[in-house]
Amino acid sequence: MPSHTIPPLADASALPTLSASAARNAHFWDRIARKYAADAIADTAGYEATLRRVQALLSVEQDVLEIGCGTGTTALRLAPFTRRLLATDFSAGMIAIAREKLAAQPTPQLSFSVADADAPGFGQGAYGVALAFNLLHLVTELDHALALGLQALRPGGLLISKTPCIAEMNPLVPYLALPLLRAIGKAPHVLCFTGEELQAAITRQGMEIVSVERHGTRGKDIRVFIVARKPA
Numbered sequence: 001m002p003s004h005t006i007p008p009l010a011d012a013s014a015l016p017t018l019s020a021s022a023a024r025n026a027h028f029w030d031r032i033a034r035k036y037a038a039d040a041i042a043d044t045a046g047y048e049a050t051l052r053r054v055q056a057l058l059s060v061e062q063d064v065l066e067i068g069c070g071t072g073t074t075a076l077r078l079a080p081f082t083r084r085l086l087a088t089d090f091s092a093g094m095i096a097i098a099r100e101k102l103a104a105q106p107t108p109q110l111s112f113s114v115a116d117a118d119a120p121g122f123g124q125g126a127y128g129v130a131l132a133f134n135l136l137h138l139v140t141e142l143d144h145a146l147a148l149g150l151q152a153l154r155p156g157g158l159l160i161s162k163t164p165c166i167a168e169m170n171p172l173v174p175y176l177a178l179p180l181l182r183a184i185g186k187a188p189h190v191l192c193f194t195g196e197e198l199q200a201a202i203t204r205q206g207m208e209i210v211s212v213e214r215h216g217t218r219g220k221d222i223r224v225f226i227v228a229r230k231p232a
């Protein structure tokens with residue numbers, strides 16, 4: 001594991017408080033946070049392959065931002081390979097559990113904060129890498145959220161995302177099952193796009209696609225892993 005001098009953690013108190021609509025959307029995730037934390041990872045081999053791939057792209061010289069970090073499982077694994085990792089999520093329930101895990105596994109590079117991926121406030125050009133795992137299909141407006149992520153990156157910085165592409169699922173899922181589940185409060189709002197449409201949205205922001213991969217080891221893999229670079 002890399003060893004280095006760790007500078008003070010980022011000032012998470014500078015992040016803006018949630019808007020009323022973000023707080024409403026976050027309520028779904030607050031409700032399921034404990035269950036989400038208890039659920040097993042569906043494809044452990046695929047998850048470990050993604051972690052290895054991301055670790056290889058990180059360095060202990062970089063400040064890293066994670067957006068939509070959930071209960072912090074991935075942040076805890078990746079933080080030792082960064083200079084500092086600020087892991088954020090708009091669900092206070094998710095962040096509370098992430099902080100419990102951090103208390104049980106102290107990791108000096110890591111801090112958690114509540115923040116909305118749909119609102120500005122991550123700082124201009126502050127990060128070498130922005131991570132978004134299982135998030136981009138959940139934001140309110142994809143181009144807007146990507147633009148905010150891009151703003152947070154320094155020139156030459158990397159966006160690394162792994163995203164379920166709902167439009168690659170059986171159409172009964174996006175057009176029947178998800179709307180029904182959403183109507184009874186059992187599913188969040190989701191955006192429906194293919195991996196190619198996600199790549200196109202990233203390219204529209206002026207980012208260069210570095211790599212497009214799939215790491216799944218079980219059945220059809222709808223989660224596209226994309227690395228993209230902000231122009232230097």
Ligand SMILES: C[S@@+](CC[C@H](N)C(=O)[O-])C[C@H]1O[C@@H](n2cnc3c(N)ncnc32)[C@H](O)[C@@H]1O
Nearest residue numbers: 029068069070089090091116117118133134138
């Ligand atoms: C499917 S979970 C993924 C969590 C974690 N990244 C992982 O891979 O396990 C989606 C997470 O995104 C968060 N989220 C959804 N919309 C968000 C937004 N607009 N801003 C910040 N977080 C958001 C949810 O609260 C939830 O914790």
